[in-house]
Amino acid sequence: MDNLRLLPAPHASQHEDYGVLLRLARQARGLTQAQAGQLAGYSAATISRFETGDRRLSDIGTLRRLATALDLAPEIFGITRSLPEP
Numbered sequence: 001m002d003n004l005r006l007l008p009a010p011h012a013s014q015h016e017d018y019g020v021l022l023r024l025a026r027q028a029r030g031l032t033q034a035q036a037g038q039l040a041g042y043s044a045a046t047i048s049r050f051e052t053g054d055r056r057l058s059d060i061g062t063l064r065r066l067a068t069a070l071d072l073a074p075e076i077f078g079i080t081r082s083l084p085e086p
Contacts, residue, residue: 041069
């Protein structure tokens with residue numbers, strides 16, 4: 001097992017291991033992968049792939065979508081908040 005997956009959120013954030021952060025946030029909210037996927041518009045299998053690193057979490061739109069669905073500050077995923085429309 002990859003040791004990085006066992007480290008706490010601050011370390012995962014520093015190493016941009018957003019799959020670990022996604023898993024921790026999902027579990028903290030008591031959600032299954034299917035429930036989190038439904039909130040974000042992804043399948044349970046896709047959430048699983050994000051969490052395990054089989055599918056890289058680097059797309060800003062995807063990160064923003066996950067942050068919104070799980071009610072997370074986007075900064076957790078290394079992105080800024082959206083600016084309001086002028």
